[in-house]
Amino acid sequence: MQHRDLILAAVRExxxxxxxxxxxxxxxxxxTVNTLVAELLAEGVLAEEEAAADGSxxxxxxxxxxxxxxxxxxxxxxxxxxxxxxxxxxxxxEILAERAAGTDPDDGQAGLDTTVALINEAVxxxxxxxxxxxxxxxxxxxxxxxxxxxPGWAGLHPGTELRNRLGYPVGIRNDADLxxxxxxxxxxxxxxxxxxxxxxATGIGCGLLLDGVVQxxxxxxxxxxxxxxxxxxxxxxxxxxxxxxxxxxxPREILASLTxxxxxxxxxxxxxxxxxSDAIAERVLADAGRMIGRVVADLANxxxxxxxxxxxxxxxxxxxxxxxxxxxxxxxAQPEVADALEVRAGELGxxxxxxxxxxxxxxxxxxxxxxxxxxxxxxxxxxxxxxxAILDLLLKQAAPVARSDIARLTHLPRAAVADVLAGxxxxxxxxxCDPPAGTGRSGRPSPxxxxxxxxxxxxxxAVRADGVHAVLTDMAGTRLHETFRPMPMSRDGQGSVRIxxxxxxxxxAEHGHPPDSLVAAVVSVPSPVHPETGAFGPRGVLPMFAGFxxxxxxxxxxxxxxxxxxxxxLAALGETRRGxxxxxxxxxxxxxxxxxxxxxxxxxxxxxxxxxxxxxxxxLNVREVGPLCICGSRGCxxxxxxxxxxxxxxxxxxxxRFLDLVAGGDRPAQRAxxxxxxxxxxxxxxxxxxxNPQIVVVGGRFIEAGPYxxxxxxxxxQRHCAPAAAxxxxxxxxxxxxxxxxxxxxESLL
Numbered sequence: 125m126q127h128r129d130l131i132l133a134a135v136r137e138x139x140x141x142x143x144x145x146x147x148x149x150x151x152x153x154x155x156t157v158n159t160l161v162a163e164l165l166a167e168g169v170l171a172e173e174e175a176a177a178d179g180s181x182x183x184x185x186x187x188x189x190x191x192x193x194x195x196x197x198x199x200x201x202x203x204x205x206x207x208x209x210x211x212x213x214x215x216x217x218e219i220l221a222e223r224a225a226g227t228d229p230d231d232g233q234a235g236l237d238t239t240v241a242l243i244n245e246a247v248x249x250x251x252x253x254x255x256x257x258x259x260x261x262x263x264x265x266x267x268x269x270x271x272x273x274x275p276g277w278a279g280l281h282p283g284t285e286l287r288n289r290l291g292y293p294v295g296i297r298n299d300a301d302l303x304x305x306x307x308x309x310x311x312x313x314x315x316x317x318x319x320x321x322x323x324x325a326t327g328i329g330c331g332l333l334l335d336g337v338v339q340x341x342x343x344x345x346x347x348x349x350x351x352x353x354x355x356x357x358x359x360x361x362x363x364x365x366x367x368x369x370x371x372x373x374x375p376r377e378i379l380a381s382l383t384x385x386x387x388x389x390x391x392x393x394x395x396x397x398x399x400x401s402d403a404i405a406e407r408v409l410a411d412a413g414r415m416i417g418r419v420v421a422d423l424a425n426x427x428x429x430x431x432x433x434x435x436x437x438x439x440x441x442x443x444x445x446x447x448x449x450x451x452x453x454x455x456x457a458q459p460e461v462a463d464a465l466e467v468r469a470g471e472l473g474x475x476x477x478x479x480x481x482x483x484x485x486x487x488x489x490x491x492x493x494x495x496x497x498x499x500x501x502x503x504x505x506x507x508x509x510x511x512x513a514i515l516d517l518l519l520k521q522a523a524p525v526a527r528s529d530i531a532r533l534t535h536l537p538r539a540a541v542a543d544v545l546a547g548x549x550x551x552x553x554x555x556x557c558d559p560p561a562g563t564g565r566s567g568r569p570s571p572x573x574x575x576x577x578x579x580x581x582x583x584x585x586a587v588r589a590d591g592v593h594a595v596l597t598d599m600a601g602t603r604l605h606e607t608f609r610p611m612p613m614s615r616d617g618q619g620s621v622r623i624x625x626x627x628x629x630x631x632x633a634e635h636g637h638p639p640d641s642l643v644a645a646v647v648s649v650p651s652p653v654h655p656e657t658g659a660f661g662p663r664g665v666l667p668m669f670a671g672f673x674x675x676x677x678x679x680x681x682x683x684x685x686x687x688x689x690x691x692x693x694l695a696a697l698g699e700t701r702r703g704x705x706x707x708x709x710x711x712x713x714x715x716x717x718x719x720x721x722x723x724x725x726x727x728x729x730x731x732x733x734x735x736x737x738x739x740x741x742x743x744l745n746v747r748e749v750g751p752l753c754i755c756g757s758r759g760c761x762x763x764x765x766x767x768x769x770x771x772x773x774x775x776x777x778x779x780x781r782f783l784d785l786v787a788g789g790d791r792p793a794q795r796a797x798x799x800x801x802x803x804x805x806x807x808x809x810x811x812x813x814x815x816n817p818q819i820v821v822v823g824g825r826f827i828e829a830g831p832y833x834x835x836x837x838x839x840x841x842q843r844h845c846a847p848a849a850a851x852x853x854x855x856x857x858x859x860x861x862x863x864x865x866x867x868x869x870x871e872s873l874l
Contacts, residue, residue: 127150127152127156127160128160128163128164130150130152131146131150131157131160131161131164131170132164132169132170132191132195132215134146134149134150135170135189135190135191136191136215136216137149139190139216140173140188140189140190141188141189142187142188142189143157143158143161143189146161146189161189164192165189165192167192167194168192168193168194168195169191169192169194169195169196170189170190170191170192170195171189171190171191171192171193172187172188172189172190173187173188173190191214191215191216194250194251195214195215195251196215196250196251196252196253197212197213197214197215197220197247197250197251197252197253198212198213198215198252198253198254198255198256198482198485198486198488199211199212199213199243199246199247199252199254199255199256199482199485200213200255200256200257200258200302200478200479200480200481200482200483200484200485201239201242201243201255201256201257201258201478201481202257202258202259202260202299202302202477202478202481203227203235203239203257203258203259203260203274203277203299204260204273204274204299204325204326204477205229205260205273205274205325205326206226206326207224207225207226207227207238208224208225208227208235208238208239208242209222209223209224209478210222210223210224210239210242210243210245210246211246211478211481211482212243212246212247212248212250213482213485213486215253215486217482217483217486219482221245221246221247221248222246223242223245223246224242225238225241225242228276229273229274229275229276229277230275230276231276232268232274232276232277232278232280232282233276233280235274235276235277236280236282236285236286236289239257239282239286240286240289240290243255243290244290252290252292253292253293253485253488254292254293254294254295254485254486254488255286255290255292255293255294255295255485256294256295256297256302256481256482256484256485256488257282257283257286257294257295257296257297257481258297258298258299258301258302258303258477258478258480258481259274259277259282259296259297259298259299260273260274260298260299260325260326260327260329261273261274261277261278261298262298262344262345262348262846262848263296263297263298263344263345264343264344264345264848264851264852265343265344266281266283266284266296267279267280267281268280268281268282269345269847269848270362270363270847270848271327271362272326272327272350272361272362272363272370273326273327275362282294282296283295283296293488295484295485295488297481297484298329298331298344298345298347299323299329299477300321300322300323300329300330300331300347300477301331301338301340301347301480302331302476302477302478302480302481302484303321303323303331303435303470303472303476303477303480304319304321304331304332304333304338304433304476304480305331305338305480305483305484306472306475306476306477306478306479306480306481306483307319307321307433307435307470307471307472307476307480308333308480309479309480309483310471310472310479310483311433311470311471311472311476312431312433312468312469312470312471313333313431313433316333316430316431317333317335317336317430317734318333318334318335318427318428318429318430318431318733318734319331319332319333319429319430319431319432319433320332320333320420320423320424320427320429320431320432320433321333321432321433321435321470322349322416322420322432322433322434322435322436323435323436323476323477324373324374324375324416324434324435324436324438324439324445325374325375325435325436325437326374326375326376327350327370327374328349328350328369328370328373328374328416329347329348329349329350330346330347330348330349330350330423330814331347332346332347332427332429332814332815333429334427334724334726334727334731335726335729335731335732337726337727337729339726339727339815339816340816341710341815341816341817341849341852342708342709342710342816342817342818342819342852343816343818343848343849343851343852344816345816345846345848345849345852346814346815346816347813347814347816348813348814348816348846348848348849349369349419349423349810349813349814350368350369350370350374351363351365351368351369351370351813351845351846351847352368352369352419352809352810352813352846353365353366353367353368353369353809353844354367354368354369354372354415354418354419355367355372358371358372359371359372363846363847364847365844365846369415369416369419372412372415373412373413373415373416375392375436375437375438378395378408378409378412378438379391379392379395381408382395382398382405382408385404385408386398392437392438393437395409395438396437396438396440396443399443399444406444407444409438409443409444409445409448410444410445410447410448410451411448412438412445412448413444413445413446413447413448413449413450413451413452414448414449414451414452415448415452416445416448416449416452417448417449417450417451417452417453417455417456418452418456419810420432420449420452420453420467421452421453421455421456421457421745422456422744422745422810422811423810423811423814424453424457424458424461424462424465425456425457425458425461425737425740425741425743425744426722426724426738426739426740426741426744426808426811427724427733427738427811427814427815428461428464428732428733428734428735428736428737428738428740429465429733429734430464430465430466430734430735431465431466431467431468432449432453432465432466432467432468433468433469433470434446434449434467434468434469434470435469435470435472435473435474435476437474439469439470440469441468441469443469446467446468446469449467450467453465453467456745456757458665458737458740458743458755459663459756460652460661460663460664460735460737461735461737461740464734464735507544509709509727509728510534510536510540510541510544511544511547511548512728513534513536514530514534514536514541514544514545514548515548515553515554515575516701516874517530517533517534518530518548518554518573518574518575519575519600519601519874521574521575523560523574524557524558524559524560524572524573524574525572525573525574526559526569526570526571526572527541527542527545527570527571527572527573528570529570530545530573545573548573549573552576553575553576554573554574554575554576555573555574555576556571556572556573557572557573557574558572559572560572575600577598577599577600578599579599579641580598580599580641580642580643581596581597581598581599581604581632581637581641581642581643582596582597582598582599582601582642582643582644582645582646582870582873583595583596583597583628583631583642583644583645583646583682583684583870584597584645584646584648584865584866584867584868584869584870585624585625585627585628585645585646585647585648585678585866585869586624586647586648586691586694586865586866586869587620587621587624587647587648587649587650587674587691588648588650588691588862588865589612589613589650589719590610590611590612590862591608591609591610591611592608592609592611592620592623592624592627593606593607593608593624593862593863593865593866594606594607594608594624594627594628594631594866595866595867595869595870596628596631596632596635596637596642597870599643599874600874601867601870601871601874604635605631605634605635606631606866607627607630607631609623609627611623613650613668614668615667615668616668617649617660617666617668617669617670617672617674618672618677620668621647621649621674621677621678622677622678622680622681624647624678625645625647625677625678625680625681625682626681628642628645628681628682629681629682639682639683642682642684643684644684644685644686644687644873645678645682645684645685645686645687646686646687646688646689646694646869646870646872646873647674647675647678647686647687647688647689647869648688648689648690648691648694648695648865648866648868648869649669649674649688649689649690649691650666650669650690650691650719650721651664651665651666651669651670651690652664652665652690652733652735652736652737652740653674653688653689653690653732653736654735654736655732655733655734655735655736657673658673658674658675658676658687658688659671659672659673659674659675659676660672660673660674661735661736665740665743665754665755666754673688674688675687675688687872687873689730689732689868689869689872690721690723690732690736690739691715691721691865692713692715692721692722692723692739693723693724693730693731693732693738693739693868694723694730694864694865694868694869694871694872695713695715695723695823695858695860695864695865695868696711696712696713696722696723696724696725696730696739696821696868697723697725697730697868697871697872698860698863698864698865698866698867698868698869698871699711699713699821699823699858699859699860699864699868700713700725700728701867701868701871702860702867702871703821703858703859703860703864703867704819704821704856704857704858704859704860705725705818705819705821705856708725708818708819709725709726709727709728709818710725710726710727710815710816710817710818710819711724711725711817711818711819711820711821712724712725712808712811712812712815712817712819712820712821713725713739713820713821713823713858714741714804714808714820714821714822714823714824714837715823715824716765716800716801716804716822716823716824716825716826716827716833716834716837717765717779717824717825717826718762718765718766718767718779718825719742719762719824720741720742720761720762720765720804720824721739721740721741721742722739722740722741722808722811723739724738724739724815726815730868730872741761741804741807741808741811742760742761742762742765743755743757743760743761743762744760744761744807744808745757745759745760746759746760746761746763746764746803746807747759750763750764751763751764751766751768751769761803761804761807764800764803765800765803765804765826767779767781767782770782770793770796779825782796782797783825783826783828783829786829786830786832787828787829787830794830794832797826797829797830797832797833797836798832798833798835798836799836800826800833800836801822801826801832801833801834801835801836801837801838801839801840802836802837802839802840803836803840804833804836804837804840805836805837805838805839805840805841805843805844806840806843806844808837808841809840809841809844809845812841812845812849812850812853813845813846813849816848816849816852817853818852818853818854819853819854819855819856820837820841820853820854820855820856821856821857821858822834822837822855822856822857822858823857823858823860823861823864824858827857827858831857834855834856834857837855838855841853841855
């Protein structure tokens with residue numbers, strides 16, 4: 125079937141194509157193409173139409189092939205509190221039939237029965253290539269988790285049951301993710317790469333697009349911001365926590381309040397009408413928007429999207445709820461983040477998830493995977509991940525590795541391993557070799573491979589609060605030489621960066637390496653760096669690191685290509701590749717000390733944000749009337765972790781003295797550090813709900829004094845995260861210490 129699928133994929137991609145075009149696109153012989161086309165025409169899978177003569181060629185124009193009536197369909201479906209909606213679409217994406225029916229959200233089995241009946245009705249006996257179903261509930265490992273919207277579906281395995289009953293592939297996703305895909309493909313988010321989508325309906329769900337990739341999370345429950353706790357003594361939520369966002373700002377709560385105020389039932393349509401002319405209704409919706417906006421502002425500071433899309437029955441483009449969200453973002457997000465962020469209403473309304481489900485189903489068909497140009501980002505990302513995993517394994521092994529052992533250690537299919545190894549050999553990154561002597565294996569030995577280490581050196585540099593660190597490595601990342609110069613943070617940011625470059629140049633000279641042996645360098649800096657320009661913004665978090673390009677400074681000193689990265693971002697990459705989170709693909713790194721920050725690894729890739737501000741947790745607002753922060757706001761998290769805040773413990777307000785007290789057994793100091801961990805965990809819980817990381821790695825100086833800050837963070841995350849996110853979460857101390865930044869810097873080049 126693969127050759128037939130190639131033909132279908134090429135026709136689907138072009139809309140209509142001649143036989144000569146199919147030969148070019150598929151790489152098959154003309155005779156093979158003609159034979160397969162004849163079969164597909166006879167079956168009605170393809171159709172033929174006359175091409176109009178355009179005068180460009182003499183003679184009769186070639187007949188064009190299009191998808192026929194029997195080409196088959198894909199199915200998208202959405203299950204919400206309102207019921208089940210199903211759409212069957214052609215392979216070109218045209219919706220051919222839609223069906224809908226109400227269901228009881230407390231009866232999941234009846235909902236499955238309704239879904240099967242509607243799908244069969246919409247399909248009408250046609251061939252089905254793939255089905256994608258969106259649920260208004262978190263789904264982890266194929267199992268529906270507890271949900272306030274679909275309580276009767278908890279514990280069900282809908283994908284497995286529907287596959288068994290329907291007889292064709294069925295995928296299950298959260299409906300917010302699918303709505304995000306719909307807006308990306310056909311709506312307001314088209315062409316964007318960093319998007320936060322919020323569906324404000326029966327519950328409040330979130331879909332995240334991080335650098336062009338939809339974030340599913342470690343267990344598939346990313347986006348649970350409806351269960352961000354905004355009031356610890358508030359209304360009990362069905363998730364078990366009190367004061368979740370959706371118990372305060374979801375439409376059912378808003379409409380219930382309006383109904384009580386007006387003495388008559390107020391529907392969503394009526395609420396929108398009232399808000400256009402009635403000050404009370406306008407204020408109620410705007411206040412709900414501001415409450416949601418507080419959570420969105422935290423996401424803006426930590427995920428740094430370029431666009432926030434709001435959708436739901438109370439959302440209008442210039443309505444009070446959208447204005448309320450935008451108002452909170454301006455108030456609580458970092459100025460550069462707020463300036464770069466657009467808040468918009470969705471364009472597809474309640475059809476976004478259904479259109480996204482159809483789009484996802486189309487990308488899940490075999491014919492969407494066999495032609496590289498329509499393979500889509502997920503297939504490319506998976507190939508890149510496999511390549512990175514195998515190359516990383518080869519680089520870390522001193523001896524040649526058997527192909528069978530590579531498959532065993534990476535848990536990848538043997539065929540995939542063979543394919544990746546062939547590509548690495550072709551790119552001269554790996555080579556086949558003899559097995560090491562004395563392996564002791566009987567029978568025909570498995571082919572062995574080793575990494576090809578190119579000549580040259582890499583430089584990892586870090587401008588830190590306590591000094592400047594420089595490391596030279598070989599092209600495999602093995603450390604060869606390093607040096608550290610203690611020095612306080614200077615007000616001359618450019619000078620500090622240049623010192624880092626000069627230290628690398630001195631290392632080269634000291635150890636007899638010619639200057640041209642250095643291939644590239646990366647410098648870690650304590651401020652956000654724009655991912656495209658490599659420069660600090662004009663209004664940086666730290667005034668000494670603003671308005672210039674650190675990478676350009678390093679290139680001027682060393683004469684080689686250079687990159688720059690935020691220190692927490694690079695530390696996160698270092699801990700993921702070489703430290704406490706080895707092997708994990710979704711990681712949150714927290715720097716726990718007076719210079720609080722975070723780094724995000726999503727799907728195995730370091731994530732920087734649309735303008736480099738991802739992970740700025742130190743500037744999340746903890747208390748509006750709190751201490752003044754260096755960023756100009758009051759009550760930022762970092763102000764509660766500074767030495768001044770521990771002044772009541774006595775003595776000079778220094779981090780060094782505080783940690784000495786903790787390590788020396790001082791009980792009040794130990795309690796203060798435990799409470800600091802609890803505060804960090806409470807503050808970043810919304811980020812964990814949104815990202816669904818597998819591991820939270822805690823680094824920074826606070827972990828040097830004992831387990832207190834890690835224990836406090838762990839306790840708070842288990843207490844304040846949504847249950848589905850908390851159950852998949854592991855919190856552990858960092859392993860690389862202060863070296864994490866330079867290790868991450870070098871790893872970013874490998």
